[in-house]
Amino acid sequence: MRIAYLLYDDLTLLDFVGFYDPISRLRTQGFLPDLAWHLCGRSATVHDNFGLRLTVDRITPDLSGYDLVYIPGGFGSRPLMNDQQFLDWLRTATAVPYIVSVCTGSLLLGAAGLLKGRRATTHFDAYDTLAPYVSEVVPERIVTDGNVITGGAVATALDLGLHVCELLAGKDAAGAIRSSMSYH
Template structure:
């Protein structure tokens, strides 16, 4: 399984790190030894809303070769919803079997057309913004609608990470990862 994390300027790092940490443990703890990932962006490095810089692995790769894309949120999503170059790049994930988002990352999945006909959630302040992009806005922490899985506000990132661990490697693996993180849940 190969994952592309979609990063951008103005990202909320907890949206990214909260899901990244439990998923990385799939490989580190030998639950899914072939689990791999790339940090992908439109530029060689990105900065979060506070100026912390992250160097990415790949600049604007074709996303079609991945098994899953994960799109975090943050204030950067506001301008990217109408950024044609970014949306064209994100659209290369059309055939990717699983698409996940955290917080306002759902707005980017929506702007790319991936939420048409799907139920989805996002940050509670963005429910109205999300509505035109999807079939139904659901006010829940995690919404699994088959090919698209969305999570609410920033703290739901860790929950989505553990949820995906369970989906990918089973209940026992997810529980072992949760315990290794000493995470009590919500």
């Protein structure tokens, strides 16, 4: 399984790390030993909303070769909603088996047309912004509609990661990962 984490300037770091940590444990704890991932972006480095610099592995790769694409939220999502180059890149994920976002990452999925006719969620302050892109905004922590999984506000990232762990490796694996994180 191959995962593309889409990173951009002014992302919320917890949106990324909260999901990344439990998912990475699928490999380190032996549940999915062939799991691989790339940090993807449009430049060699990106900065979170507090200025922490992250190094990107791949610059705008074709996302169609991945099994899961994950996009976090953050203040940087708003300008990207109108950035046609970014949206075109995101559209290369259209046929990916799993498309996952948390917080305002769903706004980017919506702006790229990946949520058309779907139910989805986002940060509670952005429900109205998401509404034009979906069939229904669902005020829940995690919403699954077909191959698209969206999570609510920032702290949901950890729950979303564990949810996807269960989806990919089963309930026992997700439970073991949850226990190893001392997350109840």
